[in-house]
Amino acid sequence: MKYRVTHTTKYTYSENVTLCHNIAHLLPRITPNQSCQLSQLLIDPLPANVNEWSDLFGNRRASFSIQMPHKELSVTAISEVEVFSSTLPPGETSIGWEQAVEYINTTSDPDIIDNRLYVLESDFTDFIMDVVSYSKPSFRKDRPLLDAVENLMHRIHQDFKYDPGFSTIATPLKEVLKHKKGVCQDFAHLAITCLRMQGLAARYVSGYLETIPPQGKEKLVGADASHAWFSVYVPHLGWVDFDPTNAKIPKEQHITVAWGRDYADVAPLKGIIFGGGKKNRLDVSVDVERIKT
Numbered sequence: 001m002k003y004r005v006t007h008t009t010k011y012t013y014s015e016n017v018t019l020c021h022n023i024a025h026l027l028p029r030i031t032p033n034q035s036c037q038l039s040q041l042l043i044d045p046l047p048a049n050v051n052e053w054s055d056l057f058g059n060r061r062a063s064f065s066i067q068m069p070h071k072e073l074s075v076t077a078i079s080e081v082e083v084f085s086s087t088l089p090p091g092e093t094s095i096g097w098e099q100a101v102e103y104i105n106t107t108s109d110p111d112i113i114d115n116r117l118y119v120l121e122s123d124f125t126d127f128i129m130d131v132v133s134y135s136k137p138s139f140r141k142d143r144p145l146l147d148a149v150e151n152l153m154h155r156i157h158q159d160f161k162y163d164p165g166f167s168t169i170a171t172p173l174k175e176v177l178k179h180k181k182g183v184c185q186d187f188a189h190l191a192i193t194c195l196r197m198q199g200l201a202a203r204y205v206s207g208y209l210e211t212i213p214p215q216g217k218e219k220l221v222g223a224d225a226s227h228a229w230f231s232v233y234v235p236h237l238g239w240v241d242f243d244p245t246n247a248k249i250p251k252e253q254h255i256t257v258a259w260g261r262d263y264a265d266v267a268p269l270k271g272i273i274f275g276g277g278k279k280n281r282l283d284v285s286v287d288v289e290r291i292k293t
Contacts, residue, residue, distance in 0.1 A: 004289045007268070010075075019065070020271055036079060044072075049064060057259055085251045095144070097198065104201055124204075125262055204266065206257050226286060229254070
């Protein structure tokens with residue numbers, strides 16, 4: 001499936017910003033299941049410089065600085081991506097989750113040793129005992145890993161309410177657990193924490209999800225949004241993605257931009273400003289358009 005993704009972020013400030021430095025994760029990755037034919041950043045005002053490089057996780061990372069006074073900043077990423085579907089073996093045929101933990105801890109394979117980074121606690125994955133209690137029903141003794149993770153995904157989808165007004169990116173995981181609601185970032189962080197506290201390697205994935213309008217309705221411009229899900233490492237198979245917000249294993253409708261330990265590693269746009277005043281506004285618009293072939 002081919003898509004054109006247009007992601008626009010616009011900041012409006014009450015006073016002049018005299019200088020800003022920014023880092024963006026807005027350009028899609030190239031993976032075995034995804035190719036990127038075109039990608040560009042359009043920035044207004046024009047930055048003094050733009051640099052692109054691969055970060056620690058292999059993501060496409062861009063930085064830019066604007067050194068002129070401005071009251072508005074607009075950053076638009078335009079990408080053309082092709083996503084290929086993949087087929088997984090039945091969950092019950094995968095390695096047991098306890099075996100996977102042992103393999104990750106004992107293997108001498110350098111590539112797998114690097115994955116131990118994804119077992120550690122990070123900024124948005126607080127290792128609290130409530131998480132262990134929540135994850136326990138999914139990780140029964142001798143249960144196949146893929147089966148256990150799929151069960152966890154469905155439980156999060158059933159137990160938690162999607163509520164964009166409840167949380168911000170700074171909302172602690174314990175509050176999400178207590179109130180049983182949040183957004184895609186919260187659900188991804190919860191699942192990742194459940195897996196890591198069992199000793200498994202799990203990473204945070206950011207990207208986009210194509211939305212399909214109701215039958216007979218036109219798709220609204222800007223109706224799409226950034227999305228987040230998680231991925232677990234399965235020995236001898238590789239990384240497998242799961243989307244707890246929608247209770248599905250991502251395939252052709254999920255477009256991957258970046259992955260890391262948690263949101264902090266892959267925030268779409270972050271930076272520092274000098275000035276700007278106290279009354280600022282942020283507007284984000286995302287369009288995922290299917291390209292006919």
